[in-house]
Amino acid sequence: MIATGNHRTDLMRKILLVSACISIAWTAFAADATDPVREVMAITERNWSSTDGEWVYLFDQEPLGRLFSRQFQAAYAEASKRPAYDTDDGSPGDPFGYDVVTASQDGCPLEDVVVTTGSQQQGITRVKVTFKLWRCLDQPELRESVNEVHFDVMDEDGRFVIHDIHRIGPEDEDSVLAEMKQHVTETY
Numbered sequence: 001m002i003a004t005g006n007h008r009t010d011l012m013r014k015i016l017l018v019s020a021c022i023s024i025a026w027t028a029f030a031a032d033a034t035d036p037v038r039e040v041m042a043i044t045e046r047n048w049s050s051t052d053g054e055w056v057y058l059f060d061q062e063p064l065g066r067l068f069s070r071q072f073q074a075a076y077a078e079a080s081k082r083p084a085y086d087t088d089d090g091s092p093g094d095p096f097g098y099d100v101v102t103a104s105q106d107g108c109p110l111e112d113v114v115v116t117t118g119s120q121q122q123g124i125t126r127v128k129v130t131f132k133l134w135r136c137l138d139q140p141e142l143r144e145s146v147n148e149v150h151f152d153v154m155d156e157d158g159r160f161v162i163h164d165i166h167r168i169g170p171e172d173e174d175s176v177l178a179e180m181k182q183h184v185t186e187t188y
Contacts, residue, residue: 033125033153033160034115036067040151040162041113041129044101048133049109058101059094069156069163072177079180095183100176101129101149103167108136118150124163127151 043056043063058064059076068076079095098105111132118126129149134142148168153160165176 031160032117034117034127036153036160036162037127037129037151038115039063039067040101041110041115041131044099045110045113047099048102048107057094067162069154069161072161072163075177075180075184079183082183095180100165102133102147104133107133111135112146123154125153125160127153 040058040063043058046053047055056063058067059080064073064076076095082095084095084097099107102110113129113131116128118128120126127150129151130146131149132143132145133147134145137143150166150168150173151162152164152166154163155161163177166173
C-alpha cells in the first residue's frame with residue numbers, strides 16, 4: 001500500500017512526534033544532579049578569576065529562577081527585604097555581604113575545583129565541591145587549605161535544582177537556607 005496525501009501527512013506527524021519524545025526523554029535522561037552545581041561553580045570561578053570582570057550574582061533573577069528550588073527562591077525573596085547593604089536603585093538588595101559559595105568577601109582565583117556526586121536520601125542528592133581559594137597568598141597554611149561546600153540538589157518539575165548550600169567547617173556545616181530564614185526573623 002502506498003501512502004497518499006493524508007496518510008503521508010499522518011505518518012510524518014507520527015514520526016516527528018516519536019522523534020520529539022525520544023529527544024525529550026534523552027535530554028531528561030542526560031541531565032545530572034551535578035549540572036546546576038557545575039554552573040554555579042563556573043559562575044563562582046569566573047567571579048573570582050579577575051577583579052576586572054563584572055561580578056555575576058548567583059541570585060540575580062535569571063540564575064536564581066533556573067538553578068534553585070522554589071523554596072530557596074522564596075527564602076531568598078524574604079531575606080532580600082533586609083539587605084546587607086543599600087542598593088543604588090532602591091531595589092531589594094542581597095541579604096549577604098559575602099559570596100555564599102566561598103563564604104568570603106576576599107579570595108584568590110579558585111584552583112583545583114572538584115565536583116563529585118555523593119549520597120542520595122529522601123529525594124536529595126548531596127553534591128560535594130572542593131577547591132582552593134587562597135593560592136595567591138604567601139602563608140603556606142592558607143595556600144594549601146581546601147574549602148569544601150556541599151549542595152543539596154533535588155528534582156523539581158523534572159529538572160535538577162539546588163535546594164541548599166552547606167559550607168563545611170572543621171567541626172560542623174552551615175546552611176544558606178537556614179541562614180536566610182534566620183535573617184528574616186532577626187530584629188535590628
